[in-house]
Amino acid sequence: HGYSITFAEHNLYCTLPFQVVGGKVKKPGKRGRKPAKIDLKAKLERSRQSARECRARKKLRYQYLEELVSSRERAICALREELEMYKQWCMAMDQGKIPSEIKALLTGEEQGKAQQNSTKLAKAGKTEANSSNPW
Secondary structure (H helix, E strand, O other): OOOOOOOHHHHHHOOOOOOEEEEEOOOOOOOOOOOOOOOHHHHHHHHHHHHHHHHHHHHHHHHHHHHHHHHHHHHHHHHHHHHHHHHHHHHHHHHOOOOOHHHHHHHHHHHHHHHHHHHHHHHHHHHHHHHHHOO
């Protein structure tokens, strides 16, 4: 297209009830459903409310993440203490000493096994007594 129009001609074409675009007649206005007249103040208030809710969600998310981090840090500290305790136990055993905590664990397991065995025997005795009962 080797022609140009002036600003005044452009304004004239824009004010006509229809325009010719690409050889086709274009009628003014948009096709389809027209958007409802939205009250600008209501739209602005909805936008502000949405922003408030967004900030509140963000604050909650950060609080949750901070609590999660602090709980994980506490767990790490507890695990480090436990690891240090196990290292001390290993060093003591390398020197031929058995730490009192391990002795307590071993004697506690032996007592637990003895209790389990006595419980099993008692249950077995009850089962035999119940099986001999015809009723």
